[in-house]
Amino acid sequence: MRRRAVAFAVTFILVAGAAHAAPARAAGPPKSAELSTTTRLPDRRAVVIGDRFYSVSTEDGLYPASGWHTQGEMGGFWTPPLKLLDGVWFGLGGQWLGGGQAKAERFTAGQGYTRIAYETGGVRVERTDVAPDGVRAGLIGLRLTSPTARTVRLDVDAHSELMTAYPWGSTTPDQKAANLPDTGAYEGGALVFREQGTPKVANATAHDFAAMVAADRTPVAHQLGAGHRGPQDPPVICPSTGTPPDRCDDTDFGKGTGGRLSYDVKLPAGHDTTVWLAVAGSDHGTAEARTALSAALHDPAGLLARKVAARRSVAANTVVDLPGDRLLQQSVEWSKQNLADSVQQADDLRLRATEEGMAYPPSKGTLARARWIGAGWPDYPWIFGTDGEFTAFATVAAGQFPAIEDHLRTLRDVSDVVNDRSGKVVHEVVSDGSVYFGANDEAGNTDETAKYPSAAALVWRWTGDRRFLDDVYDFARRNMHYVVEKLDADGDGWPEGLGNVERPGMGVEKLDNTVYTVRGLYDLADMARAEGDTATATWATSHGDDLVKRFDQAWWYGGDTHQFADSLDDPANPANDNTKIFQRHWIGLTPLDALLVRSGQATRPLATDAHAREVLDQRERPCYTGENGLYHTGTGPTSAEGGNKGPACDSAVSSVQSDREAFTINTGIMAVAEGNYGRLAQQRRYTDDNARQQLDPSLYEMPGAMPEIVPSPDFDPPNIDRPETGRSMVLQAWGAYGNLWPVVSQQLGVSPDLGRGRLEVVPQVPPGQPSVAGRNIRVGTGSVDVSAAASATSLRTVVTERAPGTRLLIGQVLPSGAAVAAVTLNGRPVPYEVRRTARGGEVVADAGSRGGRSTLVVTLR
Template sequence: MTVKPDSGRRRRRGIALAATLALAAGTVAVPPAQAREKRQAPGEELTTSTRLADRRSVVIGDRFYAMSTADGLYPAAGWHITGEMGGFWTPPVKLLDGVWFGVNGAWLGKQARAESHTVGYGYTRTRYAESGGVRVERTDVVPDGLRAGLIGLTFRADKKRTVRLDVDAHSELMTAYPWGGTSPNQGVYNLQDTGAYEDGALVFRERGKPPVDNASEHDFAALVAADRKPVGHRLGPGHRGPQEPPVICQDADRCDDSEFGKGTGGRLTYEVQVPAGRSVTVWVAVAGSDRGDAEARAALRSALRDPEGLLARKKAARRAVAANTVVDLPGDRLLQRSIEWSKQNLADSAQEARDLRVRVTHEGKQFPAPKGVVARARWLGAGWPDYPWLFGTDGEYTAFASVAAGQFENIKAHLRALRDASEIANDRSGKVVHEVVSDGSVYFGANDDKGNTDETAKFPSAVALVWRWTGDRRFLDEMYDFTVRNMRYVTEKLDKDGDGWPEGLGNVERTGMGEEKLDNNVYTIRGLRDLADLARAKNDTATARWADERAARMEKAFDKTWWKGGDTDQYADSIDDPNDPANDNAKLFQRHWIGVTPMDAQLVRPGQVTRPLADDKRAHVALAKREEECYTGEFGLYHTGTGPTSAEGGNKGPSCDSAVSTVQSERVIYSLGTGIMAVAEGNFGRLAQQRRYTTANARIQLDPDVYEMPGAMPETAPSPDFDPANIDRKLTERSMVLQAWGAYGTLWPVVRQQLGVDPDMGRNRLEVVPQIPPGQSRVAGRSIRLGSGSVDVAAESRGKTLRTVVNTARLDGVALRIGHVLPSGAKVASVTLDGRSVAYSVRNTARGAEVVVDAGARRGASTLVITLR
C-alpha cells in the first residue's frame, strides 16, 4: 500500500489498496553497516546482480521516461491505473507497455538471462548471459528535451555471426488521468489503439473522443524504429516477447496487462552482422506525442540521428550536476555517496509538459470542463511510477534539497507551475493546489476541498528559500503577490472559529484528529515570518508589519496551546476535537510524525538569530523521546508511534508514555519523515543523533541488502508495518522506487547544518558557520552554488583548534560572516582571521554557542582559526 505522509486518504480514495498492507510485527535484519559499506563501489555507477526480475528500474528525461524491471522485461506495474504505470511515457500520455528483444529466437531477460544491472548517472545498463555464441549488453538512456527514449543493444561474438534481432512492441496509448478508481475511470476513457508499419517504423495511434462529457478530441502517436532498415515486420494484437500471452491483472501475483488495456502490437526484424571479436550496436528508439504523429516522427528522427552523441551529452549533463555541491566527509563516506546520488535523483525528477488543461476533479469524482490552460509547466515529479507529477507538499520539502544541490532552475520552475495551476484552479484565491497530474487534472486542492493548509502556508517559505540562495530579484518580483495572498488566505479563510489557529487537512490525514493540526500551524508561523522577510525586500512595510505581528501572537501562545506535556514529552498532534465542540482547544495526542515539525521549522525574525520554533528545552526532550523505539526503527522515524491506545488491536509495540491515544500505531517509515527528523536534530546541534537518520536514508538508497533500485532514494523504508518490503510485494502494490523528497534528509543536513552555509543572496550576505559531527575531524564542500557563483567551505576540529576556510572567489560583493559552532562547554582562548587577531562575538543559538566574525565583502579565501582553552 502506498500511503504518503502528506496524502493519507485523499490519494488513496478509489484506489482500494488498504487490504495490501500487512501489519506484521518485527524488524528487518541486515548485515552490519561496516560490512555493507565495504561493498559499495565509488564512482558514477552502481551494479546489482541479484533478483533482477523483482527490481524496478526507471530511466528518465524531462519529456520522457520508461520503467521496466532490471532484467529488461515489462511486467504490469503501478496502482493509480492498476498495472499501467510502467512502460514508456511522454507526459501526459503513456505510449507502450514495453519493448522486448529476441536474439536468434532467445528473448533477452528470459531465455538469455540477465546477469547484472547497472545504474549510472543518467542511464542504465544490463548485461545478458551468452546465448548461441552471442553476448548482448543493453543501454537505456532518455535525452533531455526530447519526447523519445533510446535503447542500445551491443552485440559481441566469438566468431563472425549474422544475428536475427526481433523487436516486439505493444502499445498502450493512454492518458495519465483518469485513473482506475476515478469517475470516469480509464476503462471508459481509454480508446482502442491501431497499429501500422510505415517507413521502417511501427506506428501506433489512438484518435478520437472518449465517450465522456467534457472530453476532447485527441490524436496520440507512438513510434518504434531502429537506426537501420528492418528485413521484416508483423502486426497483431500481441507481440509482448516472452510475456505473450499476457496474464491479466486481477488476483495474479505477477501480470502483464490490465483490464484497462486497449493496445495492439507489432514486430520489427533485423539482420545484424557481428564481426568476430568486435562489437556492434543497434539503437532502437521509442518516440511519441499527444499532438499527432508529426511531432512523434520528428522526435524519432532526432533520437536516431546520433544516439551515441545523445548518450554522451546525457552523461556530460549529469557530470555537470555532480560538479555542484561536491562534499568530502571523511568520517561518513556513506552519507557522502548519498549526497552524490541524491543530486542525480533530483535531476532525474525534472519533468515538463505543455498545454495542461486545468480541471478540478474533486478527488476524482467529477470531470468538468477545463478552467484554463497552463501553456508550459516544468516541475519536480514526486515519485515513480505512481507520482511523477506536480505536488505542493513534495516540492516544498524538495526545495531545500534542490537549493543545497545547486539545482535552482528546476525548483523555480516547480514553484511557478504550482502557482500557475493554483491561480486557474482556485480563481486567484491564494490557495495552493495539492496535486496536479501532467495533463492538468487537479485531483485535490480546490478552494472547497478541506485541505492544503500546510501547502499554502509553506509556499512563501519555499519562495523565500529560493530567493535567499539565488538572489533572483525577478523571481521574487513575479512570485511575491501570490505569496501575500497565500498567507491572507490561510489566516482569513481557514480560521473559521477565530481562535488564531487555522483549520484544515495537512500532512497527516488520519481519523480522530482535531480541526486544527500541529504542522499546519507550525508552517503558518514560519510562512508569516518568511512572508515578512520577502515584504521587507520589496519595501512593503505594511505587509511585513502585519505578518510579523500575526506570527508573534501565534508564537507567544504556541507552547501553551500545543505542548501536550506530562510524560509524553511531545507536542499535541491537533487541537479542537470535532467530537467535543465545547472544548475548542482540547489537545489530541496520537504520536504522528508531525510532532517533529516544531523542531524542523526555522524562523527568520528581524534582528534575531534564525532558530526553530520550538524552544531549546522542549526540543531536546521531544527529540530524545522520538529517538526511542516507540518512535524510531532501524530505518528511521515511524509515521505513527506506538503506545497505549483505545484503537482496535491495542498497543502493538513498546510504550514511551502513559497517554492513551484513540488511533492505532503506523510503524511505516517514509524517507521524508526520517529526513525531517534528521533536519530537526541538526537544527539543535544534535549531530551525533542526526547521523542515525541520515544513515537510514542513505542505506535505503545505497545498501545492496536494502535498496530496490541502486542509488534511488525510495518513498518507503523496510518497516515493521510495511512488511514485506517493496521488492517482495506485487508490482501493482508497491510504494515509489524513486521519491524526490527524501533528499531533504541528506543534502540539507550536510550543506546547511554541517557545512553551515546560510546565504541571503538577495541582500548580498552570506554566513558560513560549520559544525563538525562528534567523532569526526573534517567536513568540506566545494562548488556550492549561491546566486550566480559558488562558495567552497572546509571545517576542521583538531585538538583545541577549530578552523573554518571559506573561499568566495566566485562570488562578487558578498559580505561574509564566518564562524564555527563550539563544542559543548568550550571556552575561547583566541580568534584569528587570516592569521591576525580579530574581534569576534559568541552568540547563543539552538545549535549551541557560535563564534562569528565579520569578514567583509572580499573575494578569495578567508581562514578563521579558533583556539580553545
Template sequence: MLALAFLAPPPVIAAAARTPELAVTTRLADRRMLVTGDRFWSMGTADGRYPAAGFHTRGEMGGFFAPPIKVLDGLWFGVDGQWLPAANRMRSGWGYVRTEFPTNDGLRITRTDVDPDGERAGLVGLTLSSSQTRTLTLSVDAHSELMGMYPWGETKPSQTTVNLPDTASVSGNALLFRDVGTPPGPNQLKHDWAASVGSSLTPVSSQVGNDFRGPQDPPVRCPASGPGTADLPARCDDTAYGNGAGGRLDYRITLAAWKPLTVWFAVAGSDTGPAAAQSTLSRVLRDPDAEFEAKLTARKAVDARTVVDLPGDPLLAQSVEWTKQNLADAVQETHNLQLRPTNGGTVYPAPVGTLDSARWIAAGFPDYSWLFGTDGEYTAFAAVAAGQFENIEAHLRSLRDVSDKVNSRSGKIVHEVTPDGQVYFGANADAGNTDESAKFPSAVALVWRWSGDRHFLDDMYDASVRAMKYVTSLDADGDGWPEGLGNVERPGMGAEKLDNTVYTIRGLADLVDLATAKGDNATARWAAAKVANLMHRFENAWWNGGDTQSYADSLADPGNTKVFQRHWIGLTPAEATLPDGTPIASTDHAVATLTQHEKPCYSGDLGLFHTGTGPTSDPAGNKGASCDIAVSSVAADREAFTLTTSIMAVAEGNYGRSAARYTTDIARVQLDPTLWEMPGAMPEIAPSPDFGANIDKKLTERSMVLQAWGSYGILWPVVHQQLGVDPDAGNGWIRVVPQIPAGQQRISGHNIRVGTGAVSVTAVESGQTITVTASGPLKMTIGAVLPTGASVKSATLNGKPVQPEVVRTTRGLEATVPGSGNLTLVLAY
C-alpha cells in the same frame, strides 16, 4: 519465439562505465528499473522485462511514458528467433541504466537505456560483441498502450471507459501506434495519440497484431482494481484496462569478431498526432551517441555542484552524490495542460483554463510523477542545497500558475496536479490542504535567499502574499491557529493541525523577509505582528506535556482540546526554523521530544515511524513499545517514510544533536545492497514493520521506487547544518558556520551554488583548534559551532588576531567574525 537455453561463454568485456555506477545481480525480476528524461520516462524490471506495475491504474503505471500519456507497455529483443533471457546484472548510472544479459556461444549483449532531456523519446542501445564473425537476425517487439496518465482505475470516469483501442501499422522503417477518438462521457476531448518505434537501421521484415510482448506472450492479465480483486496473481503482464496493439521489426546485422557494435532503437510519443512522434523518432535517431553524450554532460554538471568530502561518513557523502542525481531524475515537463478540478477523482468538469507548459520536480515514480505542493516545498530545501535553482523555481511557478487559474487567485495553493492538468485535490471547493499554502511563501523565500534572483522574487511575491492571507483567513474560531487538512490525512484529528500552525508561523516570518525586500512595509508589519502573537502563545497551546514529552498533533474545537496521536508531525516545531535560523520549538521542549522520538516507540531500524506506538483505544491494539501512558484513539503506523526520517534528521541538526542515525537510515535504503530496490534510487518508504519491503511486494502494490522528498534529509543536514552554509544572496551576504559532527575531524564542501557564484568551505578540528577555510562571492560571516562545554581562547582571521562574537544558539556556542573573499579562521578553545 522459443526460450533460449544459454551455454557457458568465454568471457567478453562489458562496455565501460560512463559515470559512477551501482550494480546489482540478485532478484532482478523483483527490482523495478527506472529511466527518466524531463519529457519521457520508462519503467520495467531489472531483468529486462515489463510486467504490469503500479496502482493508480492497476498495472498500467509501468512501461514507456511521454507525459501526459503512456505510450508502450514494453519493448523486448530477440536474436535469431530466440528472446533474450532474463538479464543477470543491472547497473544504475547517472541518467541511464545498463543491463547485461548472459553470454551465449560467444555472443555478449548489453542494453543501455537513456531518455534525452527536451525530447518526448527514449533511446535503447543494444551493444553486441561476438567472439567470431557472424550475421544474425535481431528482432524487437513493442506493445502499445496509448492512454492518458489520468483518469485512473477507480476515478470517475475510469480508464475502463475512456481508454480507446490502439491500432498498429508500419510507417516507413518504424512501427506506428495510434489511439484516435473521443472517449465516452461528458467533457471528454477528442485526441490523436501516437507512438513510433524504430531504429536507424532498415528492417528486413515487420508484423503487427494484438500481441507482440516478446517472452511475455501469452500475457497473464491482472483484473481492474476495485472491490473483489484482492487476490491478484503474483505477477501480471497486462491488465483489464489494456487496449493496446503490437508489432515486430526484424533486422539483419553482421558482427566482426571482437568488435562491439551498438544498435540504437527509439520510442517516441505524441499527444498531437503521428507527425510529431515520427519527427521526434527521426531526430533522436539521427545521432543517438550525441544524445547520450549530452545527457552525460548534463549529469556531470549536476555532480560538479555541491561536491562534499566527509571522511568520517563516506556513506553520507556518497548519498549526497546520488541524491543530486535523483533530483535531476525527477524533473518533468508537459505542455498544453487542460486544467480541471476533479475533486478527488469524483467529477470530470470542463476545463476551467489552460496552461501552455508546466515544469516541476516530480514527487515519485511511477504513481506520483506529477506536480505536488507539499512534496515540492519539502524538496525545495534539497534543491537549493544541490544548486538546482532553475528546477525548483519552475516548480513553484507552475504551482502558482495552476493555483491562480483553478482557484481564481484566491491564494490557495493546489495539492496535486497530474501531467495533463487535472487538479485532483486543492481547488477552492475542496476542504483542501492548508499546509501547501502556508509553506509556499517559505519555499519562495528559501529560493530567493539562495539564488538572489530578483526577477523570481518580483514574480512570486504577490502569490506569496495572497497565500498567507488565505491561510490566515482559515480561522473560524479566531484563535490564530488555521483550520484545514495538513500532512497527516488520518481520522480522529481536530480541526487545527500542528504542522499547519508551525508552517503558518514560519510562512508569516518568511513573508516579512520577502515584504522587506520588496519595500512593502505594510505587509511586513502585518505579518510580523502575527508571528509575534502566535509565537508568544504557541508553547502553551500546543505542548501536550506529561510523560508524552511531545506536542499535540491537533486541537479539537470547541475549547482547543489537545489531541495526541503520536504522528510524525509532532516534530515539525523542532524542524521548521524562522529566518534567523531559530527553530519554532523552545529548546527545552525540543530536546525533550527529540529524545522521546529516538526511542523504539517512534524510531525503528530504518527511520522514524509515521505514527508511534503506545496505548490506544483502537481495536488493533498497541503494536509495539510504550514510551508514555497517554491513550491515543488511533493505531500505530510503523511505516518509515523517507520524509518522516528527514524531518527527524533536520530537527536533530537544528539543536546541534547528532543526526547520523537518521541520515544513515535514509542513505542505506538508497545505497545499501541489502536494502535497495533500485541501486542509487531514494525510495518513498523504507523497509519497516508495518510495510515490509517494496522488493517483497507485488509490483502493483508498492510505494515509489524513487521519491524526491527523501533528499531533504540528506542534502539539508550536510550543506546547511554540517557545513553551515546559510545565504541571504538577495541582500549580498552569507553565513558559513560549520558544525563538525562529534567524532569527526574534517568536513568540506566545494562549488556550493549561491547567488551568481559559489561557496567552498572546509572545517578541520585538531587538538583543541578548529580551522575553517571558506571562500565565496558575498560578504561573509565565518565561524564555527564549538564543541559542547568549550569556550574560545583565541582566534585569528587570515593570520591576524580577531575577537569573535560568541553567541549561544540552539546548535550550541557559535563563534563568528565578518569578512569577505578567501578567509581562514582559526579558533583555539
C-alpha cells in the same frame, strides 16, 4: 547488527563505483559513477527519466504490469502526459533477453542511464537505456559482441498502450471509459501506433495520440497483431478491481496492440556492434512523434554523451568530502542525481478540478507549459505542493535552482487558474492539468498554502534572483492572507484544515499547519521588506509574533509523552475548542524542523531548546524509531482496535493505531531536527538510515534511488517482495531533504541571503569526525567552497567565496563546554561574537566583501 550493515554498504559503494565503471565506447555511456547489482533482477524495478520522457521496467529488461493509480498501467514508456507503450522486448537468435533462456546477469544504475548485461548463444549483450532531455523519446542501445563472425536475427516486439495519465482506474470517469482502442501500422521502417477519437465522456475532447518505434537501420521483416510482448506472451491480465495476481503482464484497462521489427545484424569477430532503438510519441499526432523519433535516431550516441555530460555537471555541484562518513557522502552524490532525474515537463495542460476524482468538468483554463519536480515513480510523477516544498531544501543545497523555480511558478500558475486567484495552493496536479485535490470548494491541504511563501523565500535567499522574487511575491502574499483570513473560523490563530497527516481522529487544527503558518508569516514578512511592502511586513510579523507567544501553552502536551499535541479541537465535541489531541504522528517534529527567519533575531526553530531535547530523546526510543528509520506514528497505549503493537514510552492513551512504516521523508525530518539543535552525533543514526536505502544492496530496490517507504514492521514485506501493483515508490524526490540539507546547511553551515548580498558559513563538525568539506556549492550566480576541522584545542574554517559583492560572515559551532581563547582571520586577530543559537554557541567574525579565501582559526581553552 546496525553497524555491520552500514559497514557492508560502504564497502559495496566503494567497490561498485570503481569496479563497474564503463569504459568509453561507441555503444556504452562515457565513464561515470555507477552502482551494480546481480540479485533478484526480475523483482526489482528500474526507472530511466528525462524531462520529456521516462520508462519503468524491471531490472532484467522486462515490463510487467506496474503501479496502482490505474492498476498495472503506470509502468512502460511515457511522454507526459501520455503513456505510449506497455513495453519493448528484444529477441536474439530466437531467445528473448530477460526471458527464461537469456536471463539478465547484471543491472547497473549510472548517472543519466542504466545498463543490463546478458549472454545468449555465445553473444554478449549490453543494453543501455537513456532518456535524453528535451526530446519526447527514449533510446535503447544494444551492444553486441561475438567471438566469431556471424549474422544474428534481432527481433523487437512492442506493445502499445496509448493512454493519458488521467483519468485513473478508480475515478469518475475511469480509464476504461477514457481509453480508446489503439491501431497499429508499419510505415517507413517504423511501427506506428495511434489512438484517435473522442471518448464517450462528458467534456472530453478529440485527440490524436501517436507512438513510434524504430531502429537506426532498416528492418528485414515486420509483423502486426494483438500480441507481441516477447517472453510475456501470452499475457497474464490483471483485473481492474479486486486482488491482482502476484505478477501480471497487462490489465483489462488496456486497449493496445502490437508489432514486431526484425533485423539481421552482422557481427565481426571480437568487435562491438551497436543497434540503437528509439521509442517516441506525442499527444499531438504523428508529425510531432516522427520529429521526436528522427531527433533521437540522428545521433543516439551523441545524445547519450550529452546526457552523461549534463549529469556530470550535476555531480560537479555540491561535491562533499566527509572522511568520517563516506556512506553519507555517497548518498549526497546519488541524491543530486535523483533530483535531476525528477525534473519533468508537459505542454498544453487543460486545467480542471476533478473533486477528488468524482467529476470531470470543462477545463477552467490552459497552461502552455509546465515544468516541475516530480514527486515519485511510478505513481506520483506529477506536481505536488507539499512534496515540492520539502524537495526545495534539497534542490537549493544541490545547486539545481532552475528546477525549483519552475516548480513554484507552475504551482502558482495552476492554483491561480483553478482557484480564481484566491491564494489557495492546489494539492495534486496530474501532468495533463487535472487537479485531483485542492480547489477552493474542497478542504485542501492547509500546510502547502502556508508552505509556499517559505519555499519562495528559501529559493530567493539562495539564488538572489530578484526577478523570481518579484514574480512570485504577490502569490505568496495572497497565500498567507488566505490562511489567516479564510482558514481560522474560530479566530484563535491556529488554522483549520488537512495537513501532512491525512488520518482519521485528528482535531480540526493540526500542529504542522500551525508551525508552517508561523514560518510562512515570517518568510512573507522577509520578502515584503525586500519588496518595500511595509504594510504586509508589519501585518505578517505581528501575526507571527502573536502565535509564537501563545504556541507553547496551546500545543505542548507534556507529561511523560514529552511531546507536542498533534492537533487541537476534538471534532466530536465542538465545545472543547482547545482540546489537545495526542496521537504520536511524525508531525510532532515540525516545531523542531521548521526554521524561523525573524528580523533582528537569530534563525532558530519554533520549539524551545528544553522542549526540543525532550522530543528528540523520546523520538529516538523504540516506540518511535525502528531499525531503518522514524515511524509514521509511534507506538504506545491506544483505544484503537488491536491495542498497542509495540513498546510503550508514555502512559497517554491515543485513539488511533500506530503506523510503524518508516518513510524516508519522516526519517529525513528527524535528521534535520537533530541538526537544528546541534545534535550531530544523534543525527547520524537517521542519515545512515536513509543512505542505506539507496546504497545497501540488502535494502534497496534500485541502486542509488531514494525510495518512499523502507522495510519496517508495518511495511512488511518490503517493496521487492510485494506485487508490482501494490508497491510504494521506487524513487521519491523529497527523501533527499534528509541528507543534502543536513550536510550543506548544518554540517557545512552554508546559509545564504543572496537577495541582500549576505552569506553566512558556520559549520559544525560532527563529534568524533576530523573534518567536513564541500566545494562548488552554488550561491546566487557564484559558488563557495567550505572546509572545517575540529580538535580538542582548535576549530578551523576555510571558505573560498566566488560570489562577487557578497558579505561573508564566517565561523564555527563551539563544542559543548568549550570556551574561546583567541580568534584569528587570515592569521590576524579579529573581533568576533559568540551567538547563542539552538545549535549551541556559534563563534562568528565578519570577513567582509573581498571574496576569495578566508581562514578562521578559533583557539579553545
